[in-house]
Amino acid sequence: MKRKLSVGLVLLLFIFLALSGCFSGETKNEPEKPTAPSEEGKENEQEASGPKILRLNNNEEPGSLHPGTAQGTHDSWILEHAFEGLTKKTPEGEIIPGIAESWDTSEDGLTWTFKLRGDAKWSNGDPVTAHDFEYAWKYALNPETASTYAYQLYYLEGGEAYNSAEAGADLEALEAAVGVKAVDDTTLEVKLAQPTPYFVDLTSFYTYYPINKAVQEADPNWYQEADSYVSNGAFKLTEWKHKESMKLAKNENYYDRDKINLDEVHFVIIDDENTSWQMYQSDELDLVYPLPQDVIGQLKAENNPEFQIGSDLAVYYYNLNTEKKPFNNVKIRKALSMAVDRETIVEHVAQGGQLPAYSIVPPGIPDVSGDYQENTGKLFEANIEEAKKLLEEGLAEEGLDKFPAVTLTYNTSEGHKMIAEAVQEMWRKNLGVEITLENVEFQVKLDREKAGDYEISRAGWVGDYVDPMTFMDLWVTDGPYNDANWSNAEYDKLVNLAKTTMVQEDRMKAMHDAEKILMDEMPVIPIYFYTKPFTVKPHVTGIYTPINSYPQFIFADIKN
Amino acid sequence: MLTYIGKRIVLAVVTLWVIVTLTFILMHSIPGNPFAQEGTMPEAVYNNLQSYYNLDKPLHVQYGLYLLSILQFDFGPSYKSSTLTVNDLIVNGFPVSLHLGTQALLIAIPLGLLFGIIAALYRNRWPDYSSMILAIVGISVPNFILATFLINYLAVELRWFPVATWKSWSHTVLPSLSLAMMPMAFIARLMRSSMLEVMSQDYILTAKAKGLKKGTIILKHAIRNAILPVVTIVGILIANIVTGSFIIEKIFGIPGMGEMFVTSIFNRDYPVILGSTIFYSAILILLILIVDIAYTWIDPRIKITGESK
Numbered sequence: 001m002k003r004k005l006s007v008g009l010v011l012l013l014f015i016f017l018a019l020s021g022c023f024s025g026e027t028k029n030e031p032e033k034p035t036a037p038s039e040e041g042k043e044n045e046q047e048a049s050g051p052k053i054l055r056l057n058n059n060e061e062p063g064s065l066h067p068g069t070a071q072g073t074h075d076s077w078i079l080e081h082a083f084e085g086l087t088k089k090t091p092e093g094e095i096i097p098g099i100a101e102s103w104d105t106s107e108d109g110l111t112w113t114f115k116l117r118g119d120a121k122w123s124n125g126d127p128v129t130a131h132d133f134e135y136a137w138k139y140a141l142n143p144e145t146a147s148t149y150a151y152q153l154y155y156l157e158g159g160e161a162y163n164s165a166e167a168g169a170d171l172e173a174l175e176a177a178v179g180v181k182a183v184d185d186t187t188l189e190v191k192l193a194q195p196t197p198y199f200v201d202l203t204s205f206y207t208y209y210p211i212n213k214a215v216q217e218a219d220p221n222w223y224q225e226a227d228s229y230v231s232n233g234a235f236k237l238t239e240w241k242h243k244e245s246m247k248l249a250k251n252e253n254y255y256d257r258d259k260i261n262l263d264e265v266h267f268v269i270i271d272d273e274n275t276s277w278q279m280y281q282s283d284e285l286d287l288v289y290p291l292p293q294d295v296i297g298q299l300k301a302e303n304n305p306e307f308q309i310g311s312d313l314a315v316y317y318y319n320l321n322t323e324k325k326p327f328n329n330v331k332i333r334k335a336l337s338m339a340v341d342r343e344t345i346v347e348h349v350a351q352g353g354q355l356p357a358y359s360i361v362p363p364g365i366p367d368v369s370g371d372y373q374e375n376t377g378k379l380f381e382a383n384i385e386e387a388k389k390l391l392e393e394g395l396a397e398e399g400l401d402k403f404p405a406v407t408l409t410y411n412t413s414e415g416h417k418m419i420a421e422a423v424q425e426m427w428r429k430n431l432g433v434e435i436t437l438e439n440v441e442f443q444v445k446l447d448r449e450k451a452g453d454y455e456i457s458r459a460g461w462v463g464d465y466v467d468p469m470t471f472m473d474l475w476v477t478d479g480p481y482n483d484a485n486w487s488n489a490e491y492d493k494l495v496n497l498a499k500t501t502m503v504q505e506d507r508m509k510a511m512h513d514a515e516k517i518l519m520d521e522m523p524v525i526p527i528y529f530y531t532k533p534f535t536v537k538p539h540v541t542g543i544y545t546p547i548n549s550y551p552q553f554i555f556a557d558i559k560n
Numbered sequence: 561m562l563t564y565i566g567k568r569i570v571l572a573v574v575t576l577w578v579i580v581t582l583t584f585i586l587m588h589s590i591p592g593n594p595f596a597q598e599g600t601m602p603e604a605v606y607n608n609l610q611s612y613y614n615l616d617k618p619l620h621v622q623y624g625l626y627l628l629s630i631l632q633f634d635f636g637p638s639y640k641s642s643t644l645t646v647n648d649l650i651v652n653g654f655p656v657s658l659h660l661g662t663q664a665l666l667i668a669i670p671l672g673l674l675f676g677i678i679a680a681l682y683r684n685r686w687p688d689y690s691s692m693i694l695a696i697v698g699i700s701v702p703n704f705i706l707a708t709f710l711i712n713y714l715a716v717e718l719r720w721f722p723v724a725t726w727k728s729w730s731h732t733v734l735p736s737l738s739l740a741m742m743p744m745a746f747i748a749r750l751m752r753s754s755m756l757e758v759m760s761q762d763y764i765l766t767a768k769a770k771g772l773k774k775g776t777i778i779l780k781h782a783i784r785n786a787i788l789p790v791v792t793i794v795g796i797l798i799a800n801i802v803t804g805s806f807i808i809e810k811i812f813g814i815p816g817m818g819e820m821f822v823t824s825i826f827n828r829d830y831p832v833i834l835g836s837t838i839f840y841s842a843i844l845i846l847l848i849l850i851v852d853i854a855y856t857w858i859d860p861r862i863k864i865t866g867e868s869k
Contacts, residue, residue, distance in 0.1 A: 064642040143604070146612035148595070151602045164604030167611070224643045242644060242652055243815035244726060268725050270813030274708065279723045282716045443592025443828055480602065 051263035052558040054540065055286045057276045058267040061243045066223040067209035068140035071148045077550040079206045081248060081265070082231040086114050086133065086188070086203040091544035091555070093366070093466070095200055099128055099210070099232070100188070109195030109502040110157075114203075116186040121253040122212050123229075123236040130182035132210035132232075137180050138162075139216070140207055142171070152207040152464065155199060156180055157191040195502045198467035205465060234260050234554050243269055261542070261557035280535060286558075287543065289534035289551055293415060296533050297351040309353040310532035310545025311364040313463035315471065316357070318408070318423075318456050318525040319449065322486045326404055327455065331394030333522040338380065338387035339430040340423055346528050349422045350415070353533050357526035359515055361468045364547035368508050372468050373529075376512060379519035384430045391431055403433045410458035411442040419527065420458065449483040459483065460530070466548055468511045469498060475518060486523030565849070572845045576838060580630070583837045584623055587830055594639040594828040613639060626831075630838065636831035638824075646835035653817030654839075656726060657804030660735055660816060664801055667740035669747060669794065676751025676790075677783065680759065691748060698745025707738040707811045724813040735812040739805055743797050747790055754786040761785075788859060795851035799844040 060074040070079055088098035100114040120128040137156065140147045141163045154160040157179030165174050179191030192199060202208060215222050215230045222228040226240040226247075234254050239247035248265040250257065268285070270276050273292040280288045291299070299307040320327040320336070327333055342356030355363065358380055363373035395403065408424065410416040420437050427433040435456070440448070448454050461481075463470035473479065476495050477487040494514035498507040518524075534551055536543050542556040595601065595609050610616040614625060629636055635646035644652070675691035682688050711734060715723040722731050758764065759782055767777045804818025817836065824832035855862045 061641070062643070063640050066642065069642050143608045144612070146605075146608040148601060148605060148609065150605050150608070154602070160602075160604065163608065241815070242648070244813075268813060269815070270724055271819075272724075272811050272813065275711070275724045275811050275813055278711050278716050279725075282719060282723050284723055284725075441592070441826065443596055443826070446596040447591045447593070 052261060053264045053266055054262050054553055054556055054558065055266045055268075055284065056553070057270050057279070057285055057288060058246065059269070059276070059290075060271055061269050062246075064223065065229070065237070067136060067206050067211055068145060069147045069149075070206055073550055076206050078237070078246065078248070078267075079209065080233075080549055080552065081235045081554055082229075082233045082237055082251075083206065083209040084120075084233040085205070085209050086116075087200055088204050089546055091546075091552075093364070093546060095204065098204065099133075100203075103200065109197065110192050112190040112192070112199060114188040114190065116188065117255065118186055119255050120232060121255065122215075122232050123251050123253050124212070124215070125253055126212060126214065126230075127185070128210060128232045129185040130188040131185070132213050133188050133208075134180050134182045135213040135216070136209065136211040138175055138178055139211065141178060142175070144171075147207075149207045152202065152205060155192050155194075155196050155202065157193045159193065194500060197502055197504060197507060198465055198469065201466050235262075235265060238264075245269060259555060261555070262553065265553065280537075283537075286540050287534060287536045287551060287553075289532060291533055291535065293351060296353065299535065300351070300353060300533075304535070306535045306538060308534055308536060308545075310534065310551065311362070311547050312530040312532045313362055313364060313466065313470075313548040314460060314530035315360055315362050316354070316419075316458075316460050316527045316530060317360070318527065319454075319459050319484045320523055320525065321452060321455055321457075322484050322523050323452060324455055326394065326398050326400060326406075329394040329398050330521055331390040331397065333525075334380070335387040335391035335394060335431065336427060336433070337522050337525040338383050338390070340426055340525065340527065341382055342527060344426075345419060345422050349418050350528060353531045354528040355531065357528050359519060360524070360526055361471045361511075361515060362463070362529040362547075365463075365466055365468055368505050372508070372511075376515060379516060380522075387431060391433070403431075405434075405436065406455040407436045407438050408456040408458070409438050409440060409445055409448065409454045411445045412439045416458050423527075452485060457483065459524070462530075463548060468508070468515075469495075472498065472511050472514055472518075475523065484523035486521065488517060488521060491517045491521075565853075568849050568852075572842075572849070575845060576841055579841045580627070580834065580838060581623075583834055584626065587825075587828075587833050588619060590828075592828045594830065596828075613637065626834065630834075635835035635838070638832050639829045640827050640832075646831050649820055649832065650817060650835065650839055653804065653815060653820065656814060657809070657816035657818060658802045660732060660739065660808075660814060661798070661802035661804070663732060663736040664739035665743070665798060667736060668744035671740075672744040672747025673751050673787075673790070675744070675748040677755055677778075679748065679752040680755030680786075681778070683756065688752075692752070695745040695748040695752075698741045699749070701741070702807075703738050703742055703805070704807045704811060706741055707734070707808060710734045710738060711811075724811070726812070726814045731812075735808050735814060738811075739801065739808050743801065746797075747794075750790055750793065751786065754789050755782060758782050758786040784858065788855070791851055791854055791858065795847040796844065799840070799847045803840050803843060 058074055058077060062070075062075045062078060063072070064070050064075055065078055065082070067079060067083060070076060084098045086098055086100035086103070087095050090096055097117070099116055099120050101117040103112060103114045105112050114130075116128070116130055122128060137153055139145055140150050141153050141156075141159050143163055143165050150163045154163070158174065158177035159179070162171075162174040162178050165171055179193070181189045183189050196202075210232060212230045212232075219228055222230060226237045229237040231237065231251070234251055234256070235248040236251040237246065238249045239245070246267040246269070248267070250260050250263055254260065268279070270279070273290055276285065276288050277292055277295050279285045320333050322328055322333070342358070346354045346356050358378035359373065359376045361373055361376065363371055365372040367375045391403075395401070408420055410420050417437075417439060424435055424437055427435060445457060449457055461471060461474060472495050474481040475484065475486055476482065476492050491514050494510045494517070498510040498514070501507055501510075532545055532551070536551070539559050540556055541559060543551050543553055545551045595606060607616070614622060617625070626636070633647075635650070637645050638649060675695065679688040679691040711723055714734060715721050721734050725731055764777060764781060767781050804816040806818045806822045808814070809816045809818040820832055820836040821840070823829075824836060
């Protein structure tokens with residue numbers, strides 16, 4: 001009896017498993033020929049006559065598609081195409097009117113008045129008004145929103161005070177004191193805490209996008225699903241399968257809709273760079289960024305016409321803890337920097353088309369005339385003889401007979417490891433300096449940098465806005481980002497001057513001078529400027545890469 | 561039997577509580593912070609985030625609040641997403657991982673048993689060698705290599721299957737195969753050694769002496785006894801596989817829950833760490849209970865209610 005029961009049970013289990021397999025197969029499986037691998041083939045056929053669809057990979061599930069709480073590229077790539085701020089940028093990087101058609105600045109640089117175009121509409125048909133901007137900015141600054149990027153709005157008068165309000169403070173009064181006010185539906189008056197010449201650049205950044213006040217008040221979770229999503233840009237969100245895929249469609253309510261050629265943009269959400277590249281190879285994706293390291297080297301070597309390198313607003317560097325021996329000595333810091341062969345690292349180790357860095361501010365930022373980084377030029381040279389001499393002098397000054405044991409700390413990553421090993425070898429060979437390498441988890445590295453518990457650490461910085469200041473104010477005395485714990489009164493003075501003057505010539509000169517001091521003192525060793533290597537299929541045109549964001553497809557088109 | 565199950569459930573709740581407490585202590589004692597970034601954020605922003613997620617409260621208060629919320633089956637928000645809560649992550653991700661895992665197990669368990677039995681019956685002959693070579697390859701080739709290999713040949717070169725994503729049945733073939741290989745090999749080896757042991761027992765000799773047919777001996781006497789160790793590990797195996805594989809889901813871009821276990825720890829996303837740990841533990845405890853009950857059906861000598869005398 002019992003034996004029969006057990007056989008029956010096993011049978012039942014198998015039937016159940018088999019059925020569950022079939023069942024889920026059937027629900028997900030559209031009628032399809034056994035050999036036809038994909039719907040993608042069908043999509044390609046459709047492109048010939050039907051809608052123009054661009055297929056991309058967003059790499060990760062967006063954490064938040066709300067302009068006020070968004071942070072990072074997985075959010076912003078979607079937002080930049082679904083929303084539009086007061087201003088926007090041309091493919092050449094020039095700032096042009098967006099929702100604002102014009103703007104004025106008061107003489108002291110503190111009051112900015114934006115005149116909005118009257119015909120801008122939300123994707124649900126509502127008009128875009130100045131009130132939506134005022135509401136959105138105050139929403140992001142509200143301490144209860146807990147927005148990570150709220151500090152992007154600290155430029156506004158009273159912005160920081162509102163965001164820093166303690167529990168029990170009078171939030172309403174603080175909110176009213178924030179320097180943004182809709183005078184009427186099409187006039188937005190902004191008061192700044194201090195003159196900020198690059199404020200107009202900031203207004204194209206996503207934390208400064210408007211949100212539809214009526215929608216937000218009716219449904220605070222409007223941004224979590226495609227059905228309730230309302231935006232004011234060239235595209236609207238039509239489908240969002242969480243952690244799986246997203247679809248954007250042309251926004252018929254967009255004021256400039258005639259310039260938009262694409263009908264739809266389909267995103268997959270795939271974290272693995274190799275998979276993403278393989279999907280590109282099998283024609284399931286039209287553009288891939290970022291690419292796997294080895295693929296970049298290979299594409300570059302074969303001069304692949306689909307391979308492009310966009311510039312990037314970021315620098316890769318090593319922090320030297322200037323509070324620890326021997327890095328308190330400027331000669332030793334300089335010696336280490338001069339003994340690094342950056343060309344070799346870029347060409348043979350990093351292999352991503354990066355640019356060797358002999359200063360801190362990356363190329364692509366406009367100066368008074370020309371490019372800021374080009375005008376800077378090389379602020380030091382790699383020179384092994386000179387480095388040896390400096391090291392000897394430095395060690396003598398510190399009363400050391402030999403270089404003490406130090407450790408280079410980097411966050412676990414194959415790429416960081418290879419670069420660290422190359423640098424370790426260069427210092428050993430060129431200077432006879434032995435260092436130890438240590439990889440730690442990213443969070444642990446951050447903790448230790450904050451605590452000053454390191455000697456050399458890898459770091460990278462991505463600029464928040466297109467102005468040298470986004471890099472220069474990192475190393476002011478006791479600045480929150482100054483992990484090298486370096487301090488220089490002259491540097492502080494110059495940065496402060498550049499922050500407060502509205503005269504563009506004086507600002508830029510002050511920052512050039514400050515950068516010279518920084519590279520003379522070398523609390524950080526710049527290694528390279530990042531780039532954005534990507535591939536795009538030849539049938540896709542009109543993609544461009546602004547310096548501080550992912551490849552933009554707003555004007556993209558698909559040829560047949 | 562019912563009292564036994566009742567007892568086991570009470571025990572399971574206690575076990576879960578111990579797991580929650582230990583995980584809570586452990587995750588707060590590792591260095592790092594959920595909101596740390598390259599460069600610090602302004603203090604006000606940091607404080608706002610801390611108070612938004614109740615992280616500014618003393619740890620014992622946080623612990624109390626957490627226990628209260630899981631009693632209502634609310635696992636809290638994810639720090640890395642203001643869109644998806646931990647409940648969303650599990651509710652969206654688990655069915656996908658379960659689907660993938662079930663398909664993989666449907667390949668792995670029958671084939672693993674089959675290869676194991678064949679290998680044992682044809683010991684030291686070619687069927688043994690070929691299935692054991694397959695098993696050794698299956699165990700020693702990591703599944704991410706197999707996955708990359710399958711994608712490269714079957715998807716990119718031959719284009720029989722799509723590379724990745726989770727849309728139709730044909731999208732599930734490559735990940736299921738990649739995921740099935742290791743457990744299949746494992747079961748095959750275990751089944752082989754277990755079969756060999758059983759086949760050398762006296763009662764098999766007796767059965768042979770009685771003149772029973774070879775098929776009857778194998779089906780009724782050998783397999784039934786040899787399968788016990790396999791059943792033991794199958795419970796744990798199922799728990800592992802249906803809760804998703806980080807690597808396979810990452811490579812194939814599958815929206816399952818395998819990723820939660822790994823990335824939450826890197827991100828110090830405390831509610832996701834706790835939520836995924838509790839969920840996994842609950843599934844594991846449940847499967848171990850099922851396995852224990854299954855023993856009694858397979859081997860009547862094992863009694864679960866008898867020992868208390």
